[in-house]
Amino acid sequence: MEEVKDKGIHYTSVKLCEDLKLSSSYINFFTDVQRVVSSSQVKVEEFGDSLFNALKETGLEAQLRNNVYYWIRNQVKENKTSAYDTFFKKAQIQWEKRIHKSLNSMCTELNVHLARPRYNSDREELIEKWGELSNYDVDVTKYRPVYSPKDFLEVLLNLKGPNYKPKADEPVWEFCHIPIKVKELHDLRILFSELSHGEPVLGIDVAKHLPCSYAAFEAERIELGEKVVDSNQAPTAQEYLKKGCPPSLRARIWKLVLGSGINETHHVQYEKLRAHVLQYDLMIDKLIIKDIHLTASNDDQYFVFEDILHQVLLCFSRDPDVLRLLPYKPGYMQVVLKGKTEPETTLTFPPSGVIPFHGFTMYAAPFCYLFEDSVELYFTIRAFYLRYWFRLHKICGHNQGVVCLCLLFERLLQCYDTALWHHFKKINIPPIRVVFKWIMRAFSGHLPPDQLLYLWDLILAYDSLEIIPLLAVIILIFRRANLLRVNTLQNIESVLADLSSISVMSMLQVALSKE
Amino acid sequence: MKIAFCTDLDKSVVVANCEKRGWVQVGPEDEWNIYWAGTLTCRSLFSVDSGYRMNDNQMINHFPNHYEMTRKDLLVKNIKRYRRDLEKEGNSLAERWDAKYLHLDFIPITFVLPADYNIFVEEYRKAPQSTWIMKPCSRSQGSGIFLINKLSKLKRWSREANKNMLQPQLAKECYVISRYIHNPLLIGGKKFDLRLYVTVTSFRPLKAYQFRHGFCRFCTVKYDSSVAELDNMFIHLTNVSVQKHGEEYNALHGGKLSVQNLRLHLESTRGKEITENLFDQISWLIIHSLKAVQPVIATDRHCFECYGYDIIIDNKLKPWLIEVNASPSLTSTTANDRILKHKLIDNILSLVLPPSGFPDVRWNKIVSPDALGDFELLIDEDLINQEEINGDRHSKSSYYRWK
Numbered sequence: 001m002e003e004v005k006d007k008g009i010h011y012t013s014v015k016l017c018e019d020l021k022l023s024s025s026y027i028n029f030f031t032d033v034q035r036v037v038s039s040s041q042v043k044v045e046e047f048g049d050s051l052f053n054a055l056k057e058t059g060l061e062a063q064l065r066n067n068v069y070y071w072i073r074n075q076v077k078e079n080k081t082s083a084y085d086t087f088f089k090k091a092q093i094q095w096e097k098r099i100h101k102s103l104n105s106m107c108t109e110l111n112v113h114l115a116r117p118r119y120n121s122d123r124e125e126l127i128e129k130w131g132e133l134s135n136y137d138v139d140v141t142k143y144r145p146v147y148s149p150k151d152f153l154e155v156l157l158n159l160k161g162p163n164y165k166p167k168a169d170e171p172v173w174e175f176c177h178i179p180i181k182v183k184e185l186h187d188l189r190i191l192f193s194e195l196s197h198g199e200p201v202l203g204i205d206v207a208k209h210l211p212c213s214y215a216a217f218e219a220e221r222i223e224l225g226e227k228v229v230d231s232n233q234a235p236t237a238q239e240y241l242k243k244g245c246p247p248s249l250r251a252r253i254w255k256l257v258l259g260s261g262i263n264e265t266h267h268v269q270y271e272k273l274r275a276h277v278l279q280y281d282l283m284i285d286k287l288i289i290k291d292i293h294l295t296a297s298n299d300d301q302y303f304v305f306e307d308i309l310h311q312v313l314l315c316f317s318r319d320p321d322v323l324r325l326l327p328y329k330p331g332y333m334q335v336v337l338k339g340k341t342e343p344e345t346t347l348t349f350p351p352s353g354v355i356p357f358h359g360f361t362m363y364a365a366p367f368c369y370l371f372e373d374s375v376e377l378y379f380t381i382r383a384f385y386l387r388y389w390f391r392l393h394k395i396c397g398h399n400q401g402v403v404c405l406c407l408l409f410e411r412l413l414q415c416y417d418t419a420l421w422h423h424f425k426k427i428n429i430p431p432i433r434v435v436f437k438w439i440m441r442a443f444s445g446h447l448p449p450d451q452l453l454y455l456w457d458l459i460l461a462y463d464s465l466e467i468i469p470l471l472a473v474i475i476l477i478f479r480r481a482n483l484l485r486v487n488t489l490q491n492i493e494s495v496l497a498d499l500s501s502i503s504v505m506s507m508l509q510v511a512l513s514k515e
Numbered sequence: 516m517k518i519a520f521c522t523d524l525d526k527s528v529v530v531a532n533c534e535k536r537g538w539v540q541v542g543p544e545d546e547w548n549i550y551w552a553g554t555l556t557c558r559s560l561f562s563v564d565s566g567y568r569m570n571d572n573q574m575i576n577h578f579p580n581h582y583e584m585t586r587k588d589l590l591v592k593n594i595k596r597y598r599r600d601l602e603k604e605g606n607s608l609a610e611r612w613d614a615k616y617l618h619l620d621f622i623p624i625t626f627v628l629p630a631d632y633n634i635f636v637e638e639y640r641k642a643p644q645s646t647w648i649m650k651p652c653s654r655s656q657g658s659g660i661f662l663i664n665k666l667s668k669l670k671r672w673s674r675e676a677n678k679n680m681l682q683p684q685l686a687k688e689c690y691v692i693s694r695y696i697h698n699p700l701l702i703g704g705k706k707f708d709l710r711l712y713v714t715v716t717s718f719r720p721l722k723a724y725q726f727r728h729g730f731c732r733f734c735t736v737k738y739d740s741s742v743a744e745l746d747n748m749f750i751h752l753t754n755v756s757v758q759k760h761g762e763e764y765n766a767l768h769g770g771k772l773s774v775q776n777l778r779l780h781l782e783s784t785r786g787k788e789i790t791e792n793l794f795d796q797i798s799w800l801i802i803h804s805l806k807a808v809q810p811v812i813a814t815d816r817h818c819f820e821c822y823g824y825d826i827i828i829d830n831k832l833k834p835w836l837i838e839v840n841a842s843p844s845l846t847s848t849t850a851n852d853r854i855l856k857h858k859l860i861d862n863i864l865s866l867v868l869p870p871s872g873f874p875d876v877r878w879n880k881i882v883s884p885d886a887l888g889d890f891e892l893l894i895d896e897d898l899i900n901q902e903e904i905n906g907d908r909h910s911k912s913s914y915y916r917w918k
Contacts, residue, residue, distance in 0.1 A: 131704060131737065132704060132737045134763075135737075135763070222787065246782075246787065247779055247782040247783045247787070248782050248783065248786045248787040248790075250783055251783055251784070297765065298765060298767045298768065299767075299768065300767070300768035300769075300771060300772065300773070300849065300851055301772075301776060303733075303765065303768045303770075303772075304702050304703040304705065304733060304772055305703050306703070307703055307704055307737075308703060368703075369776075369779055369780050369783050369784075370783045370784065371784070372784050448775075448776075449776060449779055450775065450776075450779050453779075
């Protein structure tokens with residue numbers, strides 16, 4: 001944003017127009033505007049005013065405003081201020097190299113290609129089973145996830161900060177050597193002010209603070225929410241989410257906030273991605289299938305959605321727009337395809353630039369509760385990924401990045417439950433080790449879906465991932481009595497294994513409000 | 516005074532719950548207060564020959580003739596009679612439109628074979644291409660079930676059944692034939708049915724409670740209504756005992772999705788009103804199935820019973836009652852299953868015990884809200900009568916979730 005302001009309004013508007021013209025909704029928008037201009041509503045005499053009114057009445061003005069809003073949101077660039085930019089960049093490049101190396105060695109070991117044109121028979125089977133890909137017959141038993149959250153945490157904990165002074169025999173324990181400022185509880189209270197003021201929100205388990213019954217409050221929220229949806233204003237929708245979203249409106253509100261509504265061009269795009277899946281056999285396909293088998297297929301909350309998850313995740317791997325729209329350039333490989341008849345071509349591998357890790361599926365699974373149509377599902381998952389999830393498996397110093405989230409978790413726990421912190425220290429178990437999987441998956445697969453979606457409402461509402469480490473700390477503190485009683489990693493994990501009784505909104509509210 | 520319990524079921528969930536309450540396990544010959552029995556044990560206990568008389572401090576988990584509801588042919592018979600009776604009374608509940616009951620149309624059209632064969636054929640000819648499902652009246656867990664879409668297939672089956680004259684118990688077996696719900700609601704492309712739990716503590720007056728938890732049982736194979744797949748039971752039958760043998764069965768989730776998650780998905784994709792309407796219709800259906808058997812169930816103040824309701828939802832979000840089980844499975848197939856069933860037994864025990872905590876049949880069985888646990892009141896005719904006496908008509912609706 002600062003960057004945008006610096007260069008002046010003229011520059012900004014030129015850039016804005018250029019970018020809007022490139023967006024997928026532009027063609028339709030332009031056609032609609034032309035239609036309005038040529039209608040009788042617009043008069044030559046008062047061209048400006050009458051056009052403006054006509055655009056407002058037809059809802060095109062709101063559409064344009066939303067597009068400007070999405071555009072501004074996407075101007076946030078990576079690491080613009082961090083002093084440790086180069087340090088993190090180097091670490092990330094090294095990490096990506098390791099991943100690529102491990103992909104390559106897996107290929108050698110299994111004697112498969114990274115990418116190659118798909119065999120006809122295989123293509124036919126895929127086409128036939130597209131609707132039930134869980135029955136697609138492919139042997140993935142020998143494939144292993146490239147890395148797990150645990151491996152990634154190991155990498156993060158081993159980051160030698162720019163000011164790192166090694167001490168002899170010191171075990172890798174925490175992030176405190178990384179000199180980045182993170183928010184304190186006080187700042188979080190200001191950020192999440194609606195929650196800290198104890199205003200009524202949806203999703204609380206006891207309705208004692210409500211002036212009326214929960215059902216009446218919910219009805220009131222739904223009525224308001226309908227108006228918000230009708231207004232078609234993204235900023236209003238985002239504001240609305242701060243008090244929690246009724247399930248019945250969530251799909252529409254989220255689409256509005258993210259700008260992930262779809263039109264015909266999206267269907268065409270999705271069809272192209274599908275065609276790419278059918279045309280090329282990528283090694284990463286098996287990793288995706290393997291990950292779905294290991295996660296969603298075994299999960300009693302998500303197993304019903306395994307077929308559609310196959311579809312959208314395979315398409316995701318093929319999406320060059322993911323690579324283009326990510327606010328940073330991930331490393332990718334170039335693979336030369338040797339076709340028998342076609343000339344040699346190179347392929348970006350994977351086209352999306354995203355290499356899944358163990359649990360990647362969980363970034364997508366909860367959305368299946370909201371959307372039945374695979375195209376709608378796909379574009380909302382993609383929008384969420386491009387805004388938030390990519391930060392959870394990337395090494396960077398961004399205040400929303402996973403390193404800062406871990407730091408935030410540690411500082412909060414240190415400050416607000418020193419006794420518990422010391423207990424962890426005494427038994428020599430880094431607390432981050434027990435919560436890292438929650439953070440890296442944004443609690444997906446750990447919280448029941450209804451609670452998880454309330455949490456994700458807040459991510460969107462405040463446009464911040466900081467709610468995740470905050471919730472992690474709160475859960476630890478909530479279970480402190482039981483945690484203080486045990487002293488092995490296994491027992492600690494079993495105290496924290498079952499989160500089915502957690503009421504996200506209530507706990508956040510209690511923790512954020514001052515006594 | 517310590518409560519003595521007795522059970523003939525080899526189910527840890529029952530014993531664990533009773534022991535957690537500090538009760539003592541005794542044998543059937545001893546003085547027991549609560550007997551958690553299988554239906555067969557229960558029947559022999561109630562039979563005239565046994566000569567067993569329960570005292571005021573004894574309770575048992577079945578009604579003597581629960582089969583009026585749980586045998587497929589009798590349930591149908593009772594519901595048909597219930598509709599006719601209401602119609603004779605001129606009750607608006609029995610209103611019809613185009614020969615169909617408007618409000619009481621909650622079971623698929625069903626006939627008992629061989630008795631109703633001629634009426635069945637008449638009905639079949641109205642829509643000759645439709646699919647029907649044959650089920651043995653008194654078997655369970657999906658055994659002996661098959662689909663037919665041609666009369667000839669039924670005739671062939673009947674000829675073969677007659678050949679079994681040498682084994683009269685097979686030849687005489689009665690079947691029900693019902694119109695097959697060919698358009699079930701699918702989630703992720705797969706068919707499922709609902710298993711819900713309802714506890715009845717008294718039939719006259721009717722007192723029934725619905726358990727908030729329950730689950731959907733999914734088929735492992737994508738739904739396909741084509742004729743070629745008519746014999747593939749992995750597509751059509753949701754019974755865990757059937758699905759377990761499928762290649763795709765997953766023992767971690769057992770094909771079970773919680774009702775809460777079904778509700779979340781429906782609310783998110785279809786809207787709140789539609790979803791609530793569906794669940795209200797389900798409660799409505801349960802209440803009327805109970806009212807249908809109310810006059811024929813033997814009243815016995817010692818009895819309570821937990822029924823497993825099997826319901827299929829069609830793609831227009833209309834629920835259909837498929838059958839009722841008097842001994843819903845207490846076996847746990849997954850970890851969550853175990854939690855659910857443990858809680859179910861715990862909540863049933865809280866529900867059926869008077870506030871003193873000691874079985875006493877003289878108690879009026881009006882359950883205080885604190886003792887409901889995760890049960891919700893479906894209907895309590897005592898409470899309705901009280902209100903009518905008090906003339907408190909305004910709050911009447913609050914006792915019914917379905918209004």
